[in-house]
Amino acid sequence: MEDFRASDLKRTAWGATARLAVVRGFASGVVWGVVFLFVPSLVDGNLQIIPLFPIILAVMGLPIALLIHGAGRLLSMIFPLAGSLYSMVGALVVCLGDPLVYIVNRMFPGFLNLTGFSIFNPRPLIMMTYDY
Numbered sequence: 001m002e003d004f005r006a007s008d009l010k011r012t013a014w015g016a017t018a019r020l021a022v023v024r025g026f027a028s029g030v031v032w033g034v035v036f037l038f039v040p041s042l043v044d045g046n047l048q049i050i051p052l053f054p055i056i057l058a059v060m061g062l063p064i065a066l067l068i069h070g071a072g073r074l075l076s077m078i079f080p081l082a083g084s085l086y087s088m089v090g091a092l093v094v095c096l097g098d099p100l101v102y103i104v105n106r107m108f109p110g111f112l113n114l115t116g117f118s119i120f121n122p123r124p125l126i127m128m129t130y131d132y
Contacts, residue, residue: 011129011130012130016132017127020114021062021094022058023104023124024094024101025061025097025103026054026055026058026097027104028061028094028095029056030053031059032053032057032096033053037050047116052108057094062124064090065091065092065124067090069087069090069124070090071086072084072085072086072087072088073087091124094122095123098109098117098119102117102118
């Protein structure tokens with residue numbers, strides 16, 4: 001899980017990358033659901049949508065995070081501080097679930113097969129690669 005370069009695309013494990021993205025999205029949906037459960041004014045009384053957060057973020061978390069993160073990177077060319085904050089918010093969409101993913105990886109190491117996964121990874125997309 002070191003820095004990823006475009007030349008690493010040929011050794012990318014696409015299945016493992018997709019599984020990690022879905023699990024990170026699901027875990028962040030659980031965390032966001034708990035946050036919204038304790039602050040119900042954020043959902044304007046529509047508490048029945050909170051159980052859907054893990055499913056919604058498992059599917060839509062990575063595209064949303066990449067879109068916000070990319071927009072923040074572009075914005076940082078003009079306004080560095082605002083762009084960095086915006087980029088960080090984009091990463092937080094899926095990164096809030098990383099402690100749960102870390103625990104799952106420790107309890108079931110064969111499920112995600114991650115090495116070097118820390119408790120918080122500030123990147124919205126982590127590409128898994130084969131070791132040749």
